[in-house]
Every structure is written in C-alpha cells, then in structure tokens.
Amino acid sequence: MRDRPHPPLRGDLPGERGGENLKVVGRPLPRVDAAAKVTGRAMYADDLLPARTLHCRILRSPHPHARILSIDTSAARRIPGVVAVITGSDLPIKFGILPVTQDERALEHEKVRYVGDPIAAVAATDEEIAAAACDAIAVEYEVLEPVMSINAALGVPKDERIQDYGGPNNVHKFVALEFGEVEGVFERADHVREDVFFFQGNTHLPMEQHSAVATYIDGKVTLWSSTQVVHYVHRALAKVLELPMHRIRVIGAAHGGGFGGKTDPFAHEIIVAKLAMMTGRPVKCTLTREEVFYAHRGRHPVLMWVRTGVTRDGQITAMHFRTALDGGAYGSYGVASTFYTGALQTVTYDIPAYRFEGCRVFTNKPPCGPKRGHGTPQPRFALELHLEKIAHDLGIDPVELKRRNFVKPDTRTVNWLRVTSCGLEECTEKVMVASRFRERKKQAGHGMGFAISSYLSGAGTAIYWNDMPHSEVQIKVDRGGVTAYCGAMDIGQGSDSVLATIVAEELGLQPADVRLVTADTDTTPIDLGSYSSRVTFMAGNAALEAARKMRALLVEAVEAGGHRFEDVTFEEASILAEARFGTLATAGSYTPPKIAGPYKGSGVGPSPAYSYSACVVDLDADARTGLITVNKVWIAHDVGRAINPLLVEGQVEGSVYMGLGEALMEEQAFRKGLHKWPSMLEYKSPTFLDMPEVETFIVETIDPEGPYGAKEAGQGPLLPVPPAVCAALHDALGVWIDEIPVTPEKVVEALRRKEKGEPARYGPSAFPSIPYPPTIKVEPPPKDPSATAASI
Amino acid sequence: MKNELARDVERVVLFLDVNGERRDLLLPVHKTLLEVLREDMQLTGTKHGCELGECGTCTVLIDGRPELSCLLLPVQLQGRAITTIEGMAHGAELHPLQTAFAELGAAQCGYCTPGILLSARSLLESNAKPSRDEIREALAGNLCRCTGYTKIIEAIELAAGRMK
Ligand code: FES
Ligand code: FES
Numbered sequence: 015m016r017d018r019p020h021p022p023l024r025g026d027l028p029g030e031r032g033g034e035n036l037k038v039v040g041r042p043l044p045r046v047d048a049a050a051k052v053t054g055r056a057m058y059a060d061d062l063l064p065a066r067t068l069h070c071r072i073l074r075s076p077h078p079h080a081r082i083l084s085i086d087t088s089a090a091r092r093i094p095g096v097v098a099v100i101t102g103s104d105l106p107i108k109f110g111i112l113p114v115t116q117d118e119r120a121l122e123h124e125k126v127r128y129v130g131d132p133i134a135a136v137a138a139t140d141e142e143i144a145a146a147a148c149d150a151i152a153v154e155y156e157v158l159e160p161v162m163s164i165n166a167a168l169g170v171p172k173d174e175r176i177q178d179y180g181g182p183n184n185v186h187k188f189v190a191l192e193f194g195e196v197e198g199v200f201e202r203a204d205h206v207r208e209d210v211f212f213f214q215g216n217t218h219l220p221m222e223q224h225s226a227v228a229t230y231i232d233g234k235v236t237l238w239s240s241t242q243v244v245h246y247v248h249r250a251l252a253k254v255l256e257l258p259m260h261r262i263r264v265i266g267a268a269h270g271g272g273f274g275g276k277t278d279p280f281a282h283e284i285i286v287a288k289l290a291m292m293t294g295r296p297v298k299c300t301l302t303r304e305e306v307f308y309a310h311r312g313r314h315p316v317l318m319w320v321r322t323g324v325t326r327d328g329q330i331t332a333m334h335f336r337t338a339l340d341g342g343a344y345g346s347y348g349v350a351s352t353f354y355t356g357a358l359q360t361v362t363y364d365i366p367a368y369r370f371e372g373c374r375v376f377t378n379k380p381p382c383g384p385k386r387g388h389g390t391p392q393p394r395f396a397l398e399l400h401l402e403k404i405a406h407d408l409g410i411d412p413v414e415l416k417r418r419n420f421v422k423p424d425t426r427t428v429n430w431l432r433v434t435s436c437g438l439e440e441c442t443e444k445v446m447v448a449s450r451f452r453e454r455k456k457q458a459g460h461g462m463g464f465a466i467s468s469y470l471s472g473a474g475t476a477i478y479w480n481d482m483p484h485s486e487v488q489i490k491v492d493r494g495g496v497t498a499y500c501g502a503m504d505i506g507q508g509s510d511s512v513l514a515t516i517v518a519e520e521l522g523l524q525p526a527d528v529r530l531v532t533a534d535t536d537t538t539p540i541d542l543g544s545y546s547s548r549v550t551f552m553a554g555n556a557a558l559e560a561a562r563k564m565r566a567l568l569v570e571a572v573e574a575g576g577h578r579f580e581d582v583t584f585e586e587a588s589i590l591a592e593a594r595f596g597t598l599a600t601a602g603s604y605t606p607p608k609i610a611g612p613y614k615g616s617g618v619g620p621s622p623a624y625s626y627s628a629c630v631v632d633l634d635a636d637a638r639t640g641l642i643t644v645n646k647v648w649i650a651h652d653v654g655r656a657i658n659p660l661l662v663e664g665q666v667e668g669s670v671y672m673g674l675g676e677a678l679m680e681e682q683a684f685r686k687g688l689h690k691w692p693s694m695l696e697y698k699s700p701t702f703l704d705m706p707e708v709e710t711f712i713v714e715t716i717d718p719e720g721p722y723g724a725k726e727a728g729q730g731p732l733l734p735v736p737p738a739v740c741a742a743l744h745d746a747l748g749v750w751i752d753e754i755p756v757t758p759e760k761v762v763e764a765l766r767r768k769e770k771g772e773p774a775r776y777g778p779s780a781f782p783s784i785p786y787p788p789t790i791k792v793e794p795p796p797k798d799p800s801a802t803a804a805s806i
Numbered sequence: 807m808k809n810e811l812a813r814d815v816e817r818v819v820l821f822l823d824v825n826g827e828r829r830d831l832l833l834p835v836h837k838t839l840l841e842v843l844r845e846d847m848q849l850t851g852t853k854h855g856c857e858l859g860e861c862g863t864c865t866v867l868i869d870g871r872p873e874l875s876c877l878l879l880p881v882q883l884q885g886r887a888i889t890t891i892e893g894m895a896h897g898a899e900l901h902p903l904q905t906a907f908a909e910l911g912a913a914q915c916g917y918c919t920p921g922i923l924l925s926a927r928s929l930l931e932s933n934a935k936p937s938r939d940e941i942r943e944a945l946a947g948n949l950c951r952c953t954g955y956t957k958i959i960e961a962i963e964l965a966a967g968r969m970k
Contacts, residue, residue, distance in 0.1 A: 042911075044908045044909050044911070045908075045911060045913075047916070048907070048908035048909075048911075048913060049900075049908060050916075051908075051913040051916030051919050052900065052904040052905075052907045052908050052913055052916075052919060052923065053851070053891065053892075053894070053895060053900070053904065054849075054850070054851020054852070054890070054891035054892055054894075054920045055851070056916055057850070058850075058853070058917065060850075060854075061844075061850035063845070063848075218951075219951055220915075220917075220951055221853075221855045221861065221863055221915070221917040221918050221949065221950065221951050221952075222853070222855065222915070222917045223854070223855065268916070269915055270853070270915050270916075270917030271914075271915040271917055271951050271952055273951065302857070303855065303856040303857070303858065303860075505915060506914035506915025506916065506917075506952050507914065508914070660910070660911040661911060663911070663957070664911045664914055664952075664953060664957060667953060667954035667956045667957065668914065668951075668952050668953055668954045669954075670954055671953070671954030671955065672951070672954075693856065693858060693860060694855065694856050694858075694860035694861045694949065695858075695860040699949060699951070701946050701947075701949065702941070702942040702943075702945045702946050702948070702955050702958075702959075703942050703943070703946045705942075705954060705955045705956070707956075708954060708956055
C-alpha cells in the first residue's frame with residue numbers, strides 16, 4: 015500500500031535528460047484509457063456484435079491422444095440455424111508461432127494430441143444451436159496410448175510419437191552449450207553442491223476469455239481479437255487462409271488480460287475468419303472458461319538440476335544447469351522457452367564458467383508457452399534456493415553470498431549477454447532497509463526470505479528472421495491536433511499511455527492531448543506486439559524518434575517566423591509548420607542492436623537492457639497445518655526510468671500478486687489427459703483476502719538505450735517472489751520445499767520427514783537421465799574490464 | 807433432438823428496471839440476466855469471466871446489493887432495481903469511485919473493473935468508512951488478475967474519503 019509519496023519528479027537524476035525538466039514523463043498521471051475502462055465503454059472483442067453475426071462453437075477432442083478415423087458432420091448440417099460446418103480438410107495448412115515449429119492446424123483431421131484439440135467448427139444463428147450442432151458431429155477415433163509425463167516422453171512410446179519431428183522418442187528440443195570449461199573448475203572448487211527442483215505448470219487465467227470476430231467484405235477479411243500480437247495473427251491468417259497480407263486486417267480490441275496467454279495465433283481466430291469467408295457474414299467465437307484452460311500456452315512444468323562450485327567465501331566459480339520441460343502437445347514458443355530456462359542465470363550472478371543442458375518434451379497435454387517471465391521463473395526459483403543452500407553450507411549470510419556474486423553494470427556475461435544499467439545493489443539495499451531484514455529475530459513459525467531477479471526489456475531478435483525494425487511509430491500533426499500511430503497493443507499494461515506520454519513530453523503537451531491509433535494492421539505501422547516486455551523500450555524509442563523529428567519541424571517553422579518555440583502555443587506552432595511544410599508527418603523506428611554472441615542459439619537471451627528486482631517476503635507458517643500466511647512483501651524494481659510511476663507500480667504489484675499465486679496455489683495439472691481444475695473455483699488464484707500488503711520501490715538507473723532511460727516493468731518483478739517465499743518458509747520452519755507450488759501438504763510432509771530424521775525437504779528426488787547431445791563449446795567473450803557496453 | 811428442445815422454449819414478457827429506465831422484453835425464460843443485458847440491451851459494460859458464478863466479473867446491483875448476473879434469471883427480477891456500470895455515473899459526471907479508480911490506476915486491463923466498481927459502490931452505501939479488512943471481505947468474490955488488488959483498495963479508500 016502506498017504510505018509514502020510517489021518518487022520525486024525528475025530533474026534531479028543523472029542520465030540522458032537528467033537535469034532537464036521533464037514535464038509529463040515521470041508523473042503519476044491516469045492512464046489515457048482510464049475513463050473508458052471505468053465507465054464500461056471500452057469495447058472488448060466479445061462486446062462487438064456486427065449486424066447478422068453468426069456464432070461459432072468448436073468441437074474439441076475428448077481424448078488426449080487418438081487418430082481420427084472419420085468425421086461425419088451431416089446431422090449437424092441438417093439442424094435449422096446451422097449455416098456452415100468446417101473440419102480440418104477446410105483448413106489443412108499448418109501454422110505455429112515459431113517458423114521452426116509450424117505444427118498446428120486450426121482443425122485437426124488426422125490426429126488429436128490433447129483433450130481440447132479442435133476438430134470441427136460450426137457457425138449458426140445463435141450459440142446454443144452451434145453447440146447442439148457440435149454435439150451432433152460424429153467422430154470415430156482410434157485411441158492411442160497417451161504420454162503424460164517427462165519420464166514417459168523420454169522413453170519409447172507404446173503406440174506412436176506425438177509429433178513426427180524433434181529428437182528421439184517424444185523429445186522436442188535439445189540444447190547443450192558450455193561457456194568456458196566447467197569440469198576442471200568443479201574439481202578445484204572449495205565446495206560443490208547439487209540440487210534438484212521442480213516448478214509445476216500454471217496458467218495465465220486472464221479474466222477475459224479469448225474472443226474473436228471476423229467479417230469478410232469485398233474480398234477482405236477483418237478480424238477483431240483479444241490478442242497480444244496483431245502482427246503474428248496477421249501472418250498466421252495469411253498463411254492458413256492463403257490470402258495476401260493486404261487482404262487481411264487484424265485489429266486488437268480492448269484487451270482483458272494476456273500475461274502471455276494470448277501471444278500465439280489461435281485456432282479460433284483462423285476459424286472465424288474462414289467461416290466469415292464461407293458465409294459472407296460476421297462470425298464470432300468466444301471461448302468458454304473451460305476452453306481457456308485447455309487453450310493454455312502457459313508456464314511449462316520444469317524439472318531442474320543444478321551443480322555449482324564456489325570458493326570458501328561463496329564466490330561462484332562454475333555452474334552446470336540442466337532443465338527438462340514438459341511442453342504439452344505442440345511447439346508453441348517452446349524452443350525459445352527451452353533456451354530461456356538456461357539463458358538468464360548469468361545476468362544476475364557473475365558465473366565465470368557455465369554449462370547449460372535443456373530438453374523439452376512433447377506430452378499429450380495442452381501446449382505450454384510463454385507466461386509472464388517466459389521460461390525464467392522456474393530456473394530463477396531453482397537458482398535462488400540453490401544459492402541459499404550453498405550459503406547455509408558455508409555458514410555465510412545468503413544475502414551476502416548473493417551480493418558477492420552480483421553482476422556489475424557495463425559487462426558481458428560468460429554467455430555473451432550484454433549488461434548495461436544494473437540496479438541490483440540499490441534494489442537489494444532498499445528492501446533490506448525497509449523490511450529490517452537484518453534485524454529480524456529468529457522465531458519459530460515466522461520467517462523472512464530474500465531473492466533477486468532480472469528480465470529482458472524486449473527480445474533482441476524477432477520471432478522470424480528479418481532485418482526490419484521491431485517497432486515503428488508515425489505522428490501526424492494538423493491544425494493543432496496530434497495523432498500517433500503504432501501497432502503496439504495495450505493489454506492493460508499501459509502501452510498506449512506510454513506512447514502518449516512520450517509524444518506529449520517532446521511536443522510540450524499532456525498525454526490526454528495525443529490521439530492514438532494502435533494495434534490495427536491496416537492503419538498503424540508495425541510493432542511486434544506485447545510480449546517479452548518489449549513495448550515501452552521499443553515502441554517508446556520509436557515514438558521518441560518520431561516525436562523529436564516532429565518537434566524539429568515545429569521549432570524550425572516557429573523560428574523562421576521570428577518567434578521562440580517556447581513562446582507560442584502548440585496550435586500556433588502547428589499552423590506555422592503546416593503552412594511552411596505542408597502535411598506534417600514524421601516517423602520513427604527502433605531496431606535492437608545486434609549483440610547476440612557468436613554461437614548457434616545465441617538469439618535467445620540478448621536484450622537491449624535488463625531490468626533488476628529484489629524482494630523480501632515476510633510470512634507466518636503453521637507447523638501443524640502447513641498453512642502459510644504472507645504478511646508483507648517488499649519489492650524494489652530497477653525500471654531504468656519510470657515513464658509513469660503509477661503504471662510501473664501497478665505492474666510491480668500485479669507481478670507480486672501473480673508470483674504469490676504461483677508460489678502458493680496455482681497449478682495446471684492433469685489426470686488421464688483431463689485438467690484437474692478447469693474452473694475458476696477449483697483453480698485457486700489469490701483473492702482480495704489472500705493478498706498481503708506490498709511496498710514497492712522504484713529504482714531508476716537511467717539506461718543508456720531506453721527511452722528517457724526506461725526499461726521493463728511487467729515481468730521481472732514476478733520472478734523473485736516464489737524463491738523468496740521458500741526462503742522465508744525455511745527461515746520459519748527449517749524445511750526446504752523444492753517444488754512449486756508450496757502447498758500445505760508439502761510443508762507438513764517435509765516437517766514429518768524432519769521429525770523422523772530424514773532430510774527436511776520436499777521435492778523431486780532425482781533428475782532423469784536425458785540423452786543430451788554433445789555439448790557445443792563456446793569461447794566466452796574477452797574479459798576486458800575497460801570494455802563498456804558501447805565498445806562490445 | 808437437442809436443437810428442437812433449444813428452439814421450443816418458453817418465452818415470457820418482462821418489464822425490467824435497468825439503470826432507472828423501464829425496458830420491455832420478450833425473452834426465453836432460461837436466458838440469464840448477463841445475456842439479456844449484453845445481447846438484448848447492448849449493455850456490454852457488464853463483463854463475464856466464467857458464466858458459472860465463480861469470478862465476480864459479471865456483478866451488477868439488484869436493489870443496491872451486488873449479485874452475479876450470470877446466475878440470475880430476469881423472470882426473478884420484475885420490479886427490482888437493476889444497476890449496471892452504465893448506470894454508475896450521473897450523466898456525464900463520474901461517480902467518485904470511478905474517478906478514484908482512474909486517478910490511482912486501479913484499472914489495468916479494466917475487464918474486472920465494472921464488477922468491482924459496483925461491489926465497491928454497494929459497500930460504501932452501507933459502510934461509508936470501511937476498514938481495509940472490510941473492503942477485502944466485501945470484494946472477496948471479485949477476482950482481478952492484473953492489479954494485485956492493492957490500487958483497488960487504495961482507490962476505494964480515496965473515494966470513501968471524498969464522499970464524506
Ligand atoms: S461471469 Fe463469472 S461470476 Fe458471472
Ligand atoms: S484490471 Fe485486469 S483483471 Fe482487473
């Protein structure tokens with residue numbers, strides 16, 4: 015809760031515009047779409063209902079793994095009110111978010127790979143008729159043995175493989191990289207420790223169910239969707255519908271929450287477009303809540319093994335990290351997710367020699383993909399707890415041990431990641447002091463825990479290889495009005511407000527004065543979408559460039575008229591400039607620097623800047639029941655610069671909330687292919703009553719490349735929360751829970767083991783033997799202490 | 807056949823009082839208030855997250871008390887005062903809760919916001935100065951995935967302070 019004023023307004027900070035008087039950047043202004051959202055006027059995809067809209071329902075597989083022998087839709091077609099029925103033969107072309115894993119079909123007609131795989135779709139005059147028609151479709155299956163665990167996927171399949179590509183058996187992807195030599199270093203280390211951890215899968219649970227509406231008019235498809243990435247949906251539609259991109263328009267409707275769950279192109283988006291083309295009428299599909307649980311693309315369950323060598327005083331000398339990801343039935347972002355489970359360990363701690371082996375397997379469950387933190391909360395949990403344990407082994411304070419290993423600003427990691435601004439020290443100090451961590455008293459049942467993290471400000475490489483900018487902004491000024499155009503999609507994180515704020519700052523206006531056109535593939539220039547925390551950094555930089563060019567035009571015209579820019583109104587300036595130059599339009603774009611290392615697989619991990627967070631959790635744990643009550647969370651986040659501190663705080667608080675949900679209760683688990691808890695009542699997520707007080711500190715390091723120095727805020731602050739909970743629990747009860755979520759049963763079981771004299775721990779006992787391919791050895795970057803970000 | 811069942815439904819003529827306006831409707835009896843508001847009246851400010859009574863997103867006020875519109879049938883509601891988010895502002899003037907939510911960033915994606923605003927309004931009408939625990943208790947049935955609830959509580963306190 016806010017019990018302190020907002021950070022002081024800028025002007026006193028070092029950096030690019032430090033000392034300058036920023037007018038709107040740095041102020042806690044309301045978001046530009048606030049009024050629409052508090053009055054119910056914001057139009058989300060399911061709120062749209064063009065005249066003559068048909069309603070679509072999708073028939074989905076009841077089996078986790080089966081061959082489709084036949085599909086009979088004749089009875090469904092005879093139902094009055096049914097206008098069209100389609101199956102896989104109508105949409106045979108495969109798609110997928112990554113170019114290397116084009117393995118999905120909008121409708122499957124050969125084989126189904128998870129309960130929920132789409133098979134047929136109906137457009138009817140109302141939803142009830144469409145649902146009845148789906149029930150009337152007869153599908154004959156040959157049921158195959160499902161593969162339901164990482165271990166099962168590593169073994170020889172009983173019937174057949176889930177996908178016909180990838181590694182041996184049901185392995186999807188292997189990664190094996192070594193930076194420097196770890197083995198010899200382990201031998202020389204004063205202390206070596208190994209641990210195994212498991213992070214269960216969980217799902218985004220956006221409040222808004224996915225929804226899409228399509229029309230087909232004059233040979234052109236228009237799709238409104240609750241997507242995070244209009245551009246990737248645009249590409250997938252063009253491919254599957256075999257239409258040129260210019261005959262497709264994708265518009266992001268007001269967005270009811272994504273968290274990564276609306277980042278893939280989805281079957282229902284393609285299906286409504288196809289049905290609109292066939293019927294000539296608008297078609298809408300809104301997923302039921304149960305379908306949303308099966309659509310998933312959420313957090314991968316990851317099993318992890320880590321071995322670290324340290325000196326007597328806790329300096330890390332080498333680390334070997336292994337991961338096994340349960341990917342579900344399709345590729346989704348999985349190749350990237352696999353790399354991410356190994357990429358960012360080095361961005362918080364200086365690890366001189368590092369080996370990473372990762373493996374993603376296919377199982378007959380809904381596909382996993384990116385969820386807030388994409389592939390990094392799992393290894394962050396393992397790494398932070400592992401270092402806690404090493405500190406206990408050595409008798410060193412865990413905070414001190416971690417601190418001794420913090421990366422320094424303006425360095426390169428052993429896996430070639432470029433670190434520029436880094437506020438780890440400052441973040442740690444903030445939460446240490448505020449929580450009085452060091453003065454805490456040992457008290458059974460009460461504990462405090464500390465953890466840190468880092469995250470990307472956008473991925474340095476695009477999903478499909480190209481040399482074009484990752485974000486583009488156009489600005490138009492006429493007769494006193496300003497409009498900014500950008501493909502960026504506001505999913506609630508406030509990207510529209512960031513765009514308006516930056517343009518307003520440069521032109522001397524208020525954010526509310528800037529009209530915005532965003533997330534529309536017909537009218538806005540490209541932005542790659544709201545994922546990997548990229549929008550503030552990339553669209554922000556594009557907006558900054560466009561706005562500075564516009565400002566230069568205005569200044570030139572005003573000065574040519576013999577005035578000073580500061581002395582005329584914006585309207586006067588724009589009239590002078592329009593008279594002088596004609597139509598006033600400027601553009602800006604942002605392309606991340608090419609900073610990936612010289613090795614295959616180096617494309618995942620580089621980012622133009624990394625955010626940093628530090629967190630302290632204070633909790634009470636009941637040894638009898640295993641129940642945990644989180645009392646308070648202190649979190650400090652290095653956001654580079656807070657363009658709008660209100661929005662940054664909102665992102666940090668929301669991340670803490672989601673991290674607590676993952677740490678304590680959220681679980682996407684399956685029984686015989688069926689989701690165990692496919693409803694909002696059974697899938698536990700924190701309510702108002704579960705949420706503790708959060709004290710947020712914004713740390714500003716003024717990144718050299720971020721717009722006004724800004725970095726990301728939406729994902730990084732989730733990461734330290736689960737390990738801080740586990741460290742606090744150990745502080746309270748003396749047991750390690752090496753498996754997320756930390757449920758009361760696990761706590762009680764660990765205490766029981768402790769009583770019996772067994773290791774006071776709950777978690778996986780072993781890491782499976784995985785046939786990783788030979789490790790690719792990569793020479794670390796030269797260690798030149800004088801090398802700065804600019805020179806490397 | 808299921809479809810014939812679906813088609814051959816009983817219909818009723820109803821008069822509903824929504825946001826102080828009388829609406830005359832001819833409806834299948836099984837249609838929920840949520841569906842009627844959104845589909846028959848174009849009052850799409852009322853959202854849905856589950857349609858099973860689990861998330862609170864579809865909250866409306868019935869005679870000033872928060873209720874889940876996805877679990878209500880309009881046949882139960884003749885003569886009762888139904889308030890949706892569209893009826894929360896006074897003409898062009900926002901309710902103090904709406905202003906406070908906007909000012910403090912209590913709406914991120916905004917999808918849970920209509921339901922939460924209405925629950926909060928009902929709370930403040932019966933308890934002008936609720937404690938934080940009372941706010942948490944009153945809103946425990948409304949889920950939000952974006953905000954972590956913190957700014958929502960702050961906004962309710964701010965509005966309560968201003969409404970005195
Ligand atoms: S829609 Fe979820 S409770 Fe009504
Ligand atoms: S603001 Fe997005 S769910 Fe509450």
